[in-house]
Amino acid sequence: MNKRFILGIAAAVGILAQGATAQEMSFFRIGTGGTAGTYYPIGGLIANAISNPPGSRACEDGGSCGVPGLVATAVASNGSVGNINAINGGQLESGFTQSDVAYWAQTGTGLWEGQPAVEKLRLIANLYPESIHLVASAESGIASVADLKGKRVSLDEPGSGTLVDARIILEAYGLSEGDVKPEFLKPDQAADRMRDGAMDAFFFVGGYPAGAIAELASQHDIKLVPIEGEAADKLREKYTFFAADSFPAGTYNGQDGDVATISVGAQMVTSADQPEELIYNITKAIYNDNTQKLFAAGHAKGKLITLDNATEGAGIPWHPGAEKFYKEAGKLE
Template identity: 75%
Template sequence: MKHTRPLSLFGAIVAVAISGFAFSGPSEAQDMKFFRIATGGTAGTYFPIGGLIANAISNPPGSRACEEGGSCGAPGVVATAIASNGSVANVNAIGSGAVESGFSQSDVAYWAQTGTGVFEGKGKVEKLRAIANLYPESIHLIASKDSGITSVADLKGKRVSLDEPGSGTLVDARLILQAYGLDEKSVEPEYLKPNQAADRMRDGAMDAFFFVGGFPAGAIVELASSTPITVVPIDGEGAEKVIGEHQFFAKNTIPSGTYEGQQGDVQTLSVGAQWVTSADQPDDLIYEVTKALWNDNTRKLLDAGHSKGKSITKETALDGVAIPLHPGAERFYKEAGLTK
């Protein structure tokens, strides 16, 4: 397999169920297709979900895992979930051929494919194609209780992490600040992964940080268990402005008790988490990968493997998808009666 970039650019590789490879004969092994899924930081939601999906599509019919009642995936496919900087980095990697697929926020995917928004003047990732919409990603704004921050406006002059370059969170944090009449100069910005920002907050060196991902997020759960936090609402006129200007945002609620010490529901915004690939990927391969994503055994794995797994459904697979479907995925959805 040709690599156009060093794999180390995307951090640690999670080797997932390759039992189909282990129990195949020599001729079958030569036909194995390695399929990478670029996810996000290890403390976020993309990473564990990517591992589940990679596991699901890596056990071909006839493999031990499949025969013993596990997930029966795509024939001849061995998938790996790769930690990365997030949405922007992932779509760029797909565009360059460095990875076969990856996760992206719906807004980032659209802007990349059309060369608009944050990608304006930077060139289109024209061949970006969708496999599936996965689940809604909640925009978290987490503040230390001691900071006194209870609204977006309170961030002014505070130490705030906006996430690292290449992340969809950084893109959205900038849009939210702007909608509330702030910008990066209004705060003391830092650009850290959520687990790093949480460590800084635990040490008293960070007032707030943004994170976009499914709840409950591991880094925030861990932080809340030792440090009093506030889940800050993103609502009111600022939120309405964001929704009005950018069609990919929707109102969202982080339920009461999601994080230790959180009392009451918190209103915020969300974007869709989507699995995307390149038009250059073979139609038959993406068809089999899509089919494996939505089989009954994968359903069991998703339901049991992560709290957001139950939100990943075939019925919502096309929600908020604003870029073209890959022909292989489109073929599956037509057969399933979800598209005409």
């Protein structure tokens, strides 16, 4: 090698080193849910929106409007409870959870009774309402929650927020797991069983339209069972994280009219250990104008991920970075 070639290599290495220092790459994992639900595609939208790896064009040049140097990924998971445990254990930087599950975890009550509270759990944003789906095969004859007695019912898998809410709903209508033939399957697995005639009904908590249910409805006659009446009213009084909701007519194939139900909030949470500046920049990236357009075009629930909804129903403390952004935006005092 001649001296000029060696000096050229040294200069190139120096330039690369300077670039790496100027913009270090960091990774940010977002725990979502099963691939058939709503969390996973929404997680992908958010991951793409906040990512801006080294070498990307800046937002003003028509490139990403995300956080410089950040590479975010949506990770499929078991849902709310699993995501909170993974955040607490350091396996995820953030994740999605139902507002009820977040409250129980952070306070050590309800679902977390007898377990150490996840005291460092912090809120980044309230995203959209998650509707309680109770899907029944049309041939099962199930028309109300009370009709589940003696039927084959999937309550979702252990560790999911859906399982927790399914048990609460059964109790509100005077039933328990012992009154049904319970199974504990993901919604896509339960839908497969229903298609084969081996499942009468299943619960799912998530934004509509849910992929697994939409696919099932296109191939099999189903009925969305209403969660309404005096039992539902008392349920909302007792558990204030539930809200009145409904599925508009035509949400799923064969659904002629609106169907009443209840909902919880889908929230993006993290740990208090995450840097304030990072969470501030992530929150800012989620709510810039370009990202909002991408959300609205990318998913039915994306239209609801707005700055106006972001601070609704906060049952746990804000992460300081998110709180700083919302105060600057005039959404928090």
